[in-house]
Amino acid sequence: MANESSLLSLEGISKDFYGNVVLEDVTFTVGRGEIIGLVGENGAGKTTLMRILFGMPVIAETGGFKGRIMLDGKQVAFTSPFDALDAGIGMVHQEFSLIPGFTATENITLNRESMKRNVACDIFGERMSVLDRARMRTRAAKAISRLGVKLDPDILVSEMPVGHKQFTEIAREIDRSNVKLLVLDEPTAVLTETEAEVLIQSMRMLAAQGISIIFISHRLHEIINVADKIVVLRDGKAVKSVPVKGVSVHDIATWMVGREVKGSSSMLSACSEKVFLKVDNLWVDMPGETVRNVSFDVCEGEIFGIGGLAGQGKLGIPNGLMGLFPAGGNASLDDSPVPLNDPHKVLNNHMAFVSEDRRGVGLLLDETLEWNVAFTAMQAKGEHLIPVLGGLFKLRNERTMKLLAEEYIKTLEIKCTGPKQRAKELSGGNQQKICLAKAFALKPKLLFVSEPTRGIDVGAKAIVLETLRRYNKEYGMTIVMVSSELEELRSICHRIAIVDEGRIAGILPPTAEIAEFGLLMSGEKTGKNGDAA
C-alpha cells in the first residue's frame, strides 16, 4: 500500500469501544512534506484516530485497535505518547498547553532544556544541572524563525496575544530535532482571520522544509487553501480521500454531514407567532463552552433546536440561562425578565432544565426514583411537603411522591422495579427518562433539554424524542433542545440555530439543505440571524 515516498500510512484502522464502533477500516497515507486536511463532524472519529496514532493508553485499556500504522516504511505500535514524540510525531492541541508564567523560550524548550552539568549532578542526578539560558534562547529563536513569524522569545505567555500562543506551541514541537510529522488539532479555532492567515503561511513553510502536517479544522476554506489532500471522516469511515484540487467548500460540507434524515417536520404542532423567550446579548462563562454574544427569540409552543460543534458554546446557553454558570445579558420569558445566576428563581419562573450531565447534575444516583422525580419540585416549589405545627417545619409527603413517581413511570414507560429502586441501577435511557420526569414534575412552560439522547441506545432515543414531541403537542410546552446530533434536531425542531465560536451563526428551518448546516458549523457562512420560522 505505502509507496516509497510516503511517510506515514494508516492501513485498515478499526476501533470499537465495547462493541460501539467508532472507526471502521480507515486507510490513508501522508507523504513527505504533504499537508493533509482531516475533516469530520464531532464523533466522526478524528480524536480516536489521533489517539491511536499517538498510542494513548486509553486505546490499549479499551482493547486496542485493528489495522496497522507504518512510519517510514516500518510498522510502529506506540505504547505512550512519549514514544510517538520520540519517533518524530508532534501534536499541537486545541487547548493551549503552555505554562502561563513562563516565557516563550521556557515553553518551547519545556522539559528539553539545555543544561550545564556541575558537581551536584554527580551526587543528586541530572536534575541538579543548571539551565543554559543562552542556548535555550538560541534554540527557541531558531524554531520560531523556521515558522517564519515574528515572536519575542522573552515574552511571557500570559502577555501574548492568542496567535502567538499558537505559534509558541508549534515552535515547541518543531524544536525537537527529529520532527517529521505534525498534527495540528483545530489550530485556527481561536485565531482571528489575519492570525489564521499567518499560521497557514507557516504551515506552508514547514511543509516546504519537508515536515508533513495533518491539519484538523472545521474551517473548510482553510483546508482548501492549504491542504494537498483531504480526508473526510463520517461515522468512523473515511468516506473521501481526495486531492484538494477542484474540491469546493460546498462539496466537503456535504460529505461531512451527508446522510439521509428520517422523520419529517410535518408531525410537528403549529406554533404561534408570539415571542415567548427572548434572549439578548447573552454571555456565559462555562469552561470549554463559552457563550460570547447570543441573541434569539423562541415562539410559544415551539421546539427550538440549538446545534453546532462541541466547544462552540451551545451547551453554555441553557446552562447559563438556568443559572448554573456565571452569565450576563438580558433574557425575558413571556415579557417578564429572567433572573440570571439564580437557579432557584429560574425554576420558580416556569422554566426547567434537563442537563447533559445526567449523572452529575441530573440525578441523585444513590436515591430512589420517587425522590429523584419529586426532588426539584420539592426544593423549588415546596410541593410534596406536609406542614407541621403551622408550618414551623415541614415533612416529606411520601404518599404524593410515590403517586407522582408511579405516574411518570407509567407515562414514560420507565423500566424499573418500582418507585423505590435507586437511580443508579437504571440503564442510561431510563435514567434519562427520570431526568425528563423530574423536569416535567415542575410543570414548566419552557423546558431546556441538553443532549437528551447522548449515550443511550436507539430504542430509548426514539422514546425520549417522542416524549418531547408529545409534551410539546399536548401541553403546548415550549422546548429548547440542544444537541450535537443534527439529524435528531432536524427530525423534531421547528427551527434550528447553529452556534459557532460562542455566537449564533444562523437560524435555519429543518428542511434546509444539509450543506447549509455544514457551512454554518464551519463558520464559512453567517446566515440571516432573523426569525425565519
Place this chain on the structure above:
Amino acid sequence: MNPLKKFEPLKFISDNIVTVIFLALTIIAIPFSRLSGIYILSNLIDRFARSAFLVFALILPIMAGMGINFAMVLGATAGQIGLIFAIDYNVMGIQGLLLATCIGVPLSIFLGWFCGQVLNRARGREMVTGFILGYFMDGVYQFFGLYVMGWLIPIRTREVMQVTGSGVRNTLALGPVRGGLDNILNLQVGPFHLPLLTFGVIAFLCLFIIWFRKTKLGHDMRAIGQDQGVSHSAGIAVDRTRIMAIVISTILACIGQIIYLQNMGNMGTYTSQRQAGYFAAAAILVGGATVSKATIMNVFVGVFLVHSLYITMPIAGKEIFKSAMVGQYMSDFINYAIIALALVLHAWRNKRNADLARAGLRGHADKDSALAAQAGAVQ
C-alpha cells in the same frame, strides 16, 4: 508587565495589603511601647538570626504550587527529636547540634516523603491536608515522647525525664547546646551583637535557593506550580517533583527548628513545633508572599515585620491597657488573623481575576463597561 507602566500607589497598596496593614500596626505600636530604637534593632537582629531559616522552608512548596506547607511541623518535630537525644546523651555545643541534625535530617526525609505521598493524593487541598497532618504528627510525637522514651528507649539524664519517672518533660532546658551556633563566631558592633556564623548559614541558604531556582529541578517545580497538566504532558515527573519539594522543605524546617531552639535555650517539648509552623506561615505572608508566589525578599521583610510587632506589641499593650497579657494576646491574635486574611485575600484575588477574564468574553466595548461595573462594585 510593561516596564513603562506607571506606578499606581493604590494598586501597589491593594496588592500588598497584608504587608501594609502590618507595617501600619507596627508604626502605631512603636511610640506607645516607648522602646528605644537601639533596643528594638538589637532585638530584631537576635530574632532574625533565630527564625529566618525556618521561614525559608516554605519557599519551595509555594514555588511548586502546593501552597503554604503547614506540614513543615513534621520537620520541626524531627529537629526536636534530634535535640532530645543530643541533650539526653549530654553532647555539648556545636557537636550537640550536629548530632541533632544527623538524627533529624534522615527522619525529616522519611516524614517528608510520607507527607508528599499523602499530599499527592490530596491534590488541590494541600494546605488543609498538611495542616491536619501536623495534628496527626502531634499524636505520633506525643506517643514517642511520653511512652517510647523511658520505656523502649531509656532516658539517661534526669533533667530530661518527667517527674513521674517516664517520658520527656514538657519543658526541656537546652543548656548544653544553647548558643551552640550563635556563640561560635561573634562580633560586637557598638550595642549590637552579631552572630556571624548563624548569618553565614542563612546567607548560604539564600544562595542555595537562588542557585536551586536555576537548576532543572527548580525550573520543573516552577512549571508544575503553574500547570500540572501541561508539565505532565511535557514528560516532567510531576508527583516525584512535588515529593522532592516537600522533602527539601521538611529538611529545612528540621534544621531551622534546631537553629531556633539553640537560640531560645529551652523548648516546649510538645508545643514548640506547632508554634514554628504558625510563625513561619504568618511571617512569609506578612512579607508579601501569597499562596502561589514567594521570594527571598518576602522572607526578609516578613521576619523583620512580624518580630517588630512581637517586640513592641506586648510593651505597648502594657502601657495602654496596663496589662502585658493584653499585648501578648494581641500579637497572637494578629498572628492568626494575618494567616486568615491572606488566605481570604488570595481567594478574592482569584475571583477578581476570573471576573476580569470574563469581561473579555465579548471584546473591547463590553470589557470597558464590565471594568467600569467592576470598579463600581469595588467602591
